Amino acid sequence: MHRFRLVTFDVSGTLLNFRRPPQTLYSEAASLFGVTAQPSDIALIFRAQYDKLSREHPNFGQKTGIGWKKWWNLLVVDVLEKATRCQYNRSTYDSVAGYLINAFENGDCYAIAEGAQDLLSYLQQTNTIIGVISNYDERLHCVLNSLDLNKYFNFVVTSYEAGIEKPSPKIFEKALALALKIDTHVTPSCSLHIGDKVETDYVGAIGAHWHCALVTKSSDELCRRGLQRQGVLPNYIFRDLVELRAKLPHLWERDIGEDAKKF
Incomplete structure (x- = not known):
């Protein structure tokens, strides 16, 4: 769990x-x-x-x-x-x-990433609140619906509708406010954002005092070292969502305050 x-x-x-x-x-x-x-x-x-x-x-x-x-x-x-x-x-x-x-x-025009549905199903089964935070326009709702992915999400926050883009921490705060309507015990320290870009996903999530997992699509050690030099913790770097699903129950606590100082 x-x-x-x-x-x-x-x-x-x-x-x-x-x-x-x-x-x-x-x-x-x-x-x-x-x-x-x-x-x-x-x-x-x-x-x-x-x-x-x-x-x-x-x-x-x-x-x-x-x-x-x-x-x-x-x-x-x-x-x-x-x-x-x-x-x-x-x-x-x-x-x-x-x-x-x-x-x-x-x-x-899209293909669902390998391991995405398995990870989403797992999160849903564990009663996790699941959301989307995306720099996207309002068409995203139609895209997710046509791929039958909308059934997994408690909410979808697009930058266009929120009026705020990642990496602003404010878009993460909006998402947290929506989650709090479902579970009043949700805090930044028990929130995880999954993305693929340091400059938007990681910086934004860490700025909001969340955890952030980065999907690199690469097992290249140079790529991992480059991300680590940018401040990403090695245990939060994954090749794909399959690897993330396998390791998610074992992610350990980290000092978010120290991470946030890097940005």
């Missing part, structure tokens, strides 16, 4: 993975509208455009009021315009964007 009363999950890269690389999905969607965009070109451009738009309109446009649909439309159009050197008219790019926005509203 594990000792956590509350366990929350990040989604992209932790609970769910893309069935195929996003650049491939973008390229295939574009081809449906007569647009030729190579996946390699899309991949080169995507991250820079994503980061730029996130700076200009944080939290998928929630902060500036443009809304998540407009935000994703702008991103897709910007990426495709650069990948194709503006060879097509704006209405065509808008059509591709609309198609992709709808496509990512269901679970067809």
Whole structure:
């Protein structure tokens, strides 16, 4: 029996993975509208455009009021315009964007991570409060529902709906407040967040005085050492959710206060 009363999950890269690389999905969607965009070109451009738009309109446009649909439309159009050197008219790019926005509203683009359902079932059987804390827009509810994962969660907190993004500790505090409505004995020290990114998941959880387990998708020792240099405790680093499920009942206490000083 594990000792956590509350366990929350990040989604992209932790609970769910893309069935195929996003650049491939973008390229295939574009081809449906007569647009030729190579996946390699899309991949080169995507991250820079994503980061730029996130700076200009944080939290998928929630902060500036443009809304998540407009935000994703702008991103897709910007990426495709650069990948194709503006060879097509704006209405065509808008059509591709609309198609992709709808496509990512269901679970067809995603695969459930190995070990996820076994871990979720185990947590549910042990009467653990289970939640989601994700930097995502409100489509996440439809995605989880279409994959039949919503049945495991007591609550889902998206950054867009909360108005706060990870790594802000405030989004973890919102999740804790929801858990307290179910179990008044929940505290940060008995709360665990599971994610895959130090800069959002680990920093945010530790800042809120929670525990945090990182899923690395790698058994490479160099990767583990790199995470440890960033302050992640070695016993909270896992290759995948299968390993985490096996070791969860044996995680030992740590001094959260000392960990929090690292950030």
